[in-house]
Amino acid sequence: MTEALRAHGTVGLAVIGCGTVGRIRAVLAREYPGIGWLGLCDVDEPTLKTIADDVRADFATTDLSELLARPEVGAIIVATDERVHVEPILRSVELGVPMFIEKPLATDPVDSARVLEAIEDAGVDAVVGYTQRFRRRFQTVKQRLRDGQIGDVTTVITRAFMNRMVPEATLRKVDDTTGLTPMVVSGTHSLDMCMWLMEGRTPVEVYARSTDRTLGPIGTKDGTSGIFTMDDGVVFSMNINWALPTVWPGAVYGLEIGIVGTRGVIDVEDTHRDVILASEIGQPAGYNSRGFAPPTPRHVDFIGSYPPGDVSNGMLWGPMREETTTWFARICRGIETPHATAADGHANLINTMAMDLSARTGQPISLPISPDELIAGLTP
Numbered sequence: 001m002t003e004a005l006r007a008h009g010t011v012g013l014a015v016i017g018c019g020t021v022g023r024i025r026a027v028l029a030r031e032y033p034g035i036g037w038l039g040l041c042d043v044d045e046p047t048l049k050t051i052a053d054d055v056r057a058d059f060a061t062t063d064l065s066e067l068l069a070r071p072e073v074g075a076i077i078v079a080t081d082e083r084v085h086v087e088p089i090l091r092s093v094e095l096g097v098p099m100f101i102e103k104p105l106a107t108d109p110v111d112s113a114r115v116l117e118a119i120e121d122a123g124v125d126a127v128v129g130y131t132q133r134f135r136r137r138f139q140t141v142k143q144r145l146r147d148g149q150i151g152d153v154t155t156v157i158t159r160a161f162m163n164r165m166v167p168e169a170t171l172r173k174v175d176d177t178t179g180l181t182p183m184v185v186s187g188t189h190s191l192d193m194c195m196w197l198m199e200g201r202t203p204v205e206v207y208a209r210s211t212d213r214t215l216g217p218i219g220t221k222d223g224t225s226g227i228f229t230m231d232d233g234v235v236f237s238m239n240i241n242w243a244l245p246t247v248w249p250g251a252v253y254g255l256e257i258g259i260v261g262t263r264g265v266i267d268v269e270d271t272h273r274d275v276i277l278a279s280e281i282g283q284p285a286g287y288n289s290r291g292f293a294p295p296t297p298r299h300v301d302f303i304g305s306y307p308p309g310d311v312s313n314g315m316l317w318g319p320m321r322e323e324t325t326t327w328f329a330r331i332c333r334g335i336e337t338p339h340a341t342a343a344d345g346h347a348n349l350i351n352t353m354a355m356d357l358s359a360r361t362g363q364p365i366s367l368p369i370s371p372d373e374l375i376a377g378l379t380p
């Protein structure tokens with residue numbers, strides 16, 4: 001239990017970065033009785049003012065130093081954009097309080113290693129936002145695997161399909177798109193899921209290929225297909241394409257995972273084709289970060305493809321609620337939770353970048369690979 005909790009009976013929470021995801025987490029914090037004080041920081045003043053008013057924040061600033069100096073801060077969420085995680089994390093670590101960090105820890109593997117080292121040296125309980133772990137279906141699959149219900153796993157096959165609106169909404173926010181590949185930004189969620197389901201095994205090699213014909217002009221790749229070999233011989237095939245056309249009904253993410261064992265199989269259909277909307281009225285983008293709107297009309301929608309969940313009457317329903325409130329239970333009550341650790345987050349970045357390196361060199365990559373080797377191989 002933290003000092004702040006002992007002192008006040010509740011935890012004071014700082015949220016750094018209050019855009020799409022930071023807003024969701026801040027709204028949930030305001031609903032949660034164990035979060036007694038809520039402080040916000042965003043460099044964009046209009047964004048900060050709107051969210052501060054909406055959640056009746058106790059404190060709001062554009063200056064991170066001011067927020068971190070507040071004595072009420074007993075836990076921290078870092079929800080800035082992908083390329084801006086390192087500085088807020090390193091400065092927050094100095095407080096020694098529990099942290100929740102949106103993925104990835106960094107987009108540069110050397111920075112990611114530095115961040116992980118700082119977290120571990122400070123003994124901070126830091127978790128990383130891999131929201132899909134908090135779905136009922138995946139928790140159940142994990143338990144079936146724990147219980148040995150399909151024997152020993154031999155093969156895992158994953159296919160992630162994403163609408164190109166996601167890379168378009170993400171990449172338009174930055175001038176430098178280095179490192180913002182489909183595996184690093186989004187495939188990491190599917191990879192984390194599979195590595196978590198295969199817990200206890202370590203990848204020893206990856207071989208991958210990429211294409212960039214559609215999204216090359218905006219500074220990223222269309223997709224990457226790869227095969228990992230694990231230390232016990234399990235073969236894990238990880239495939240993502242995030243260049244599906246705007247009119248594809250899955251507005252954000254659709255996933256299929258097949259897990260084959262010596263005595264059974266688990267087949268997960270997570271493409272969201274179970275609830276379909278068709279309308280003469282054009283539908284919004286699923287990931288509408290900073291007001292992103294579909295570039296062409298979309299008339300069919302697989303409802304439920306937005307990974308955090310869906311908003312109904314102002315409230316978010318779905319895995320990001322479960323993930324966030326479970327973390328609140330962890331920091332307020334010391335409950336053990338299935339959140340990804342900072343070490344998991346770092347390993348996920350290394351493995352996703354190793355796929356990018358293999359695709360670039362055309363060679364299989366032995367794992368583990370050091371951050372320096374990755375950078376040397378991936379730098380143009």
Ligand SMILES: NC(=O)c1ccc[n+]([C@@H]2O[C@H](COP(=O)([O-])OP(=O)(O)OC[C@H]3O[C@@H](n4cnc5c(N)ncnc54)[C@H](O)[C@@H]3O)[C@@H](O)[C@H]2O)c1
Pocket residue numbers: 016017018019020021022041042043044047064079080081082084088102103104129130131173289290307308
């Ligand atoms: N777990 C999930 O399902 C999920 C879904 C979407 C995004 N994400 C992750 O969440 C993170 C945020 O994504 P988003 O969609 O909310 O982005 P966003 O662009 O909507 O919001 C980011 C906010 O951070 C602010 N910001 C930038 N630099 C800052 C700084 N130095 N200090 C304070 N504020 C700063 C921006 O002004 C913006 O308001 C990313 O890492 C993304 O990968 C996770």
